[in-house]
Amino acid sequence: MNVTSQELHDKLKTFFGWDAFKGNQEDIIKHLIEGGDAFVLMPTGGGKSLCYQLPALCLPGTAIVISPLIALMKNQVDAIRGFIQNKEGIAHFLNSSLNKTQIAEVKADLLSGVTKLLYVAPESLTKEENIQLLKQLHISFYAIDEAHCISEWGHDFRPEYRRIREIIAQIGKAPIIALTATATPKVQSDIQKNLGMLDARVFKSSFNRENLYYEIRDKSNPKREIIRFIKDNPGKSGIIYCLSRKKVEEIAQLLNVNGIKALPYHAGMDAATRAHNQDAFLMEEVDVIVATIAFGMGIDKPDVRFVIHYDIPKSLEGYYQETGRAGRDGQEGQCIAFYSYKDILRLEKFMQGKPISEQEIGKQLLMETVSYAESNQCRRKILLNYFGEDYPEANCGMCDNCLYPKKQFNGQEEMCTVIELILSLKEAFKADHLANILAGENNSIIKSYNHHRHELFGIGRDRGVRFWSAVIRQGLILHLLDKDIERYGLIFVTPEGRAFYEKPYELLLTEDREFVDGEDDDDDEMPIGAGKHSVNAGGGGDQQLLAMLKDVRKDLSRKMNLPAWVIFSDPSLEDMSIQYPVTVAELKNCQGVGEGKARKYGQPFVDLIAKYVEENDVIRPDDFVVKSVVNRSANKVYIIQSIDRKLPFEDIARTKDMDFEELLTEIESIVGAGTRLNIDYYIRQTIDDDKANDIYDYFRDEADSDSVINALKELGGDYTEEEVRLVRIKFLSEVGN
Ligand code: ADP
Ligand code: ZN
Numbered sequence: 001m002n003v004t005s006q007e008l009h010d011k012l013k014t015f016f017g018w019d020a021f022k023g024n025q026e027d028i029i030k031h032l033i034e035g036g037d038a039f040v041l042m043p044t045g046g047g048k049s050l051c052y053q054l055p056a057l058c059l060p061g062t063a064i065v066i067s068p069l070i071a072l073m074k075n076q077v078d079a080i081r082g083f084i085q086n087k088e089g090i091a092h093f094l095n096s097s098l099n100k101t102q103i104a105e106v107k108a109d110l111l112s113g114v115t116k117l118l119y120v121a122p123e124s125l126t127k128e129e130n131i132q133l134l135k136q137l138h139i140s141f142y143a144i145d146e147a148h149c150i151s152e153w154g155h156d157f158r159p160e161y162r163r164i165r166e167i168i169a170q171i172g173k174a175p176i177i178a179l180t181a182t183a184t185p186k187v188q189s190d191i192q193k194n195l196g197m198l199d200a201r202v203f204k205s206s207f208n209r210e211n212l213y214y215e216i217r218d219k220s221n222p223k224r225e226i227i228r229f230i231k232d233n234p235g236k237s238g239i240i241y242c243l244s245r246k247k248v249e250e251i252a253q254l255l256n257v258n259g260i261k262a263l264p265y266h267a268g269m270d271a272a273t274r275a276h277n278q279d280a281f282l283m284e285e286v287d288v289i290v291a292t293i294a295f296g297m298g299i300d301k302p303d304v305r306f307v308i309h310y311d312i313p314k315s316l317e318g319y320y321q322e323t324g325r326a327g328r329d330g331q332e333g334q335c336i337a338f339y340s341y342k343d344i345l346r347l348e349k350f351m352q353g354k355p356i357s358e359q360e361i362g363k364q365l366l367m368e369t370v371s372y373a374e375s376n377q378c379r380r381k382i383l384l385n386y387f388g389e390d391y392p393e394a395n396c397g398m399c400d401n402c403l404y405p406k407k408q409f410n411g412q413e414e415m416c417t418v419i420e421l422i423l424s425l426k427e428a429f430k431a432d433h434l435a436n437i438l439a440g441e442n443n444s445i446i447k448s449y450n451h452h453r454h455e456l457f458g459i460g461r462d463r464g465v466r467f468w469s470a471v472i473r474q475g476l477i478l479h480l481l482d483k484d485i486e487r488y489g490l491i492f493v494t495p496e497g498r499a500f501y502e503k504p505y506e507l508l509l510t511e512d513r514e515f516v517d518g519e520d521d522d523d524d525e526m527p528i529g530a531g532k533h534s535v536n537a538g539g540g541g542d543q544q545l546l547a548m549l550k551d552v553r554k555d556l557s558r559k560m561n562l563p564a565w566v567i568f569s570d571p572s573l574e575d576m577s578i579q580y581p582v583t584v585a586e587l588k589n590c591q592g593v594g595e596g597k598a599r600k601y602g603q604p605f606v607d608l609i610a611k612y613v614e615e616n617d618v619i620r621p622d623d624f625v626v627k628s629v630v631n632r633s634a635n636k637v638y639i640i641q642s643i644d645r646k647l648p649f650e651d652i653a654r655t656k657d658m659d660f661e662e663l664l665t666e667i668e669s670i671v672g673a674g675t676r677l678n679i680d681y682y683i684r685q686t687i688d689d690d691k692a693n694d695i696y697d698y699f700r701d702e703a704d705s706d707s708v709i710n711a712l713k714e715l716g717g718d719y720t721e722e723e724v725r726l727v728r729i730k731f732l733s734e735v736g737n
Contacts, residue, residue: 001059003033008054015057016083022047028203029054032141032177037200039147039192040179043207044324045302048179052143053080055177056117057090061138062110064171065119067145068158070095073119080117093119094130110137122160125167139174144195147178148317151190152361155182155318165195176200181324182317185388186485207387212326212333214379215400216372218515219340222310223251227258228578229308229336230288236305237281240290241322243311243347251310252290262288265295293318302329309337314347315365316372316386339373339515364489367432371473374466376406376510385477411509414460414471415480419493419501421456422481427492434491435468470512478507545612546577552604563699565706566736567601568593569672580620582610594673597736636670639663646681664725671733679730687723695719695727700735 008026012018021029023042028051031038042048056063067073073093080091089109098106109115110133124130142164148154149161168176176197183191192198217225226240242248245266252264263277263286281289282301289295293313307326313319319337327333344366351362372382379399384391395402421434436443437451440458451457460468472491475481480497483489493501500507550564550573557564568576575591587598587606613620635656642652653663671677683692698715699706711724 023205037197038177039200039202041204044181045328059140061140062115063117063140065143089114091117095121095124134171141175144178147180147191148183148187150194151187153186155315182321213398215336216339219338222338230260238288238306240308248290261286265291267294296325306334312339312343316368374512376513378402406510408508408510411507412504431472435465438468439465466512474509542577549573592672596674643677677733699731
């Protein structure tokens with residue numbers, strides 16, 4: 001059938017009330033109406049649905065729309081019925097949620113020819129009785145929504161999707177339109193091959209979402225940073241994604257306790273609660289929804305202002321899809337993801353039960369996420385490159401790496417080395433293998449190829465695997481290298497790369513970022529020491545203020561003749577540089593501070609902060625206190641009372657159902673917060689006097705931090721960790737409090 005542009009615009013206006021097409025909608029619609037196959041790659045919010053809805057209304061017969069999600073279908077059908085008044089039968093869906101009467105109604109409408117659009121779930125499509133029914137219809141075309149579900153290399157593989165082609169052949173041939181919001185070149189080729197539509201016209205919109213800001217943060221104190229972020233962005237709508245249901249519940253609760261209106265959403269909740277929570281978010285009764293990735297498919301809330309990934313997603317496609325839900329109206333959309341390599345290891349572990357081939361794919365997708373997170377390159381550039389698109393600007397101005405650029409180096413020689421290696425290995429290896437060779441990693445795979453004898457093996461040992469991975473990744477972005485999508489992503493050298501190799505020129509590259517492996521985020525209340533906490537390097541706090549606070553601490557420690565760390569620990573100072581407490585009362589809310597210490601040492605600190613806040617016009621996060629969900633104070637009171645009564649620690653632990661280590665940690669946190677405890681009775685019973693004195697002297701005279709590990713090292717072999725911790729408690733209690 002032929003249509004003019006005028007006719008299409010008229011239909012658009014009559015049916016949908018819009019005056020203009022978005023992006024390349026018109027070309028796509030025209031192509032489909034004229035009987036061509038179409039493959040549509042369009043980012044979320046681009047307006048994919050219209051590409052099949054309008055043609056369905058124009059063409060004779062019924063269009064079959066295959067869509068993976070039942071909930072999504074109902075929304076879509078409601079939406080189309082909303083546009084076209086008084087014609088209920090114009091759109092229907094067929095899935096497992098319908099009862100017999102409803103099914104009969106759908107059938108009647110289909111057979112009488114009033115239905116222009118029929119949404120079908122893939123598992124319903126494969127049912128014999130449905131095939132028989134559809135065979136009797138005149139099909140205008142097939143639309144395959146979320147077409148990436150066909151590919152194992154997509155982020156949402158669904159095996160039933162692979163049978164679509166054979167079912168279509170049974171029902172009857174008609175043009176096909178496949179649509180997806182995310183497809184890497186590999187996924188795209190899978191889709192086209194699987195649907196037998198290699199000749200389809202491909203309509204690819206740019207995947208660049210100019211209004212989205214991308215940032216990756218160290219996951220050292222994610223809860224605190226999230227609460228702070230939300231408090232700094234009051235009244236804005238946002239989604240927080242977590243990987244597990246448990247985390248979803250926990251974070252939602254944590255936000256509530258901290259005065260933020262938030263609700264959880266995950267597949268383990270009953271349908272009614274889920275629907276309720278989703279509506280509450282859409283209707284803006286709550287600001288934040290904390291969800292697993294089950295949330296968001298087909299949700300059209302245009303003004304989501306931020307998407308936070310509490311856990312790093314399993315693939316870049318998933319990440320892109322989820323971040324895509326921010327700023328659909330073209331306005332502000334901040335996308336922040338927390339990253340720690342520990343999470344990656346955890347994800348790998350989850351995969352272990354799966355079939356090997358699936359694990360392989362999963363790992364490779366995960367590694368792409370790692371490179372993205374650790375890279376110092378423009379995030380937009382990497383993302384778009386991943387979807388086979390170039391981003392020409394040098395600096396996007398809208399990602400953390402562009403706003404805070406890292407030093408670059410001339411990587412001319414390094415790139416030549418990489419290319420030399422690839423060519424010498426006949427372009428038959430993947431990126432990680434190449435990086436391993438150059439870094440001299442002598443693993444079993446390398447050995448199996450005898451590559452530990454290769455002349456370039458270990459040539460860049462001093463730079464490490466990460467460095468070489470970064471060089472290769474940038475080679476890909478610069479088109480000197482490319483991935484062979486048909487052959488498992490083997491790296492080959494492009495003509496451009498060969499030209500560079502023949503006649504090298506200066507090439508500016510960046511090294512990857514180093515991430516601090518964060519404290520396991522599950523304890524907000526950091527005990528003093530156990531010697532293991534790493535300070536969030538260059539993270540959330542105000543670095544200038546932090547430096548000034550450290551000076552104050554140094555002064556005070558000289559004046560009082562106390563080790564600096566006894567006054568306030570580093571995490572405490574850092575927290576002050578985040579929270580800006582200006583009174584002693586506020587100071588108590590900082591990590592590891594507590595009543596006693598605040599009163600004893602706090603004044604000069606809060607004076608400094610008050611002055612700093614005043615001079616620099618700092619906007620303080622109002623009433624910013626991270627309250628922890630678990631109420632531990634009952635335990636604390638019990639412990640303090642029991643120690644007053646000189647009860648053996650073992651008994652206290654038993655009564656409170658803790659192990660000894662947990663009890664020590666709890667006591668450390670009590671003392672660290674400034675409460676004085678006299679545990680001499682217990683030390684006398686359990687530690688030899690001389691030893692106890694040695695440990696005590698060490699902390700008083702030598703130690704420059706509260707680290708137990710350092711103490712054990714310095715003191716030599718005769719002391720146990722428990723002994724050191726006990727004496728440290730005594731010491732801190734006596735001199736600090
Ligand atoms: P996608 O499925 O690609 O994420 P949708 O089909 O949900 O996108 O469309 C995104 C939004 O754009 C929807 O709110 C839709 O109503 C709107 N939209 C689509 N096409 C047009 C158009 N031509 N003019 C105005 N709004 C449109
Ligand atoms: Zn950028």
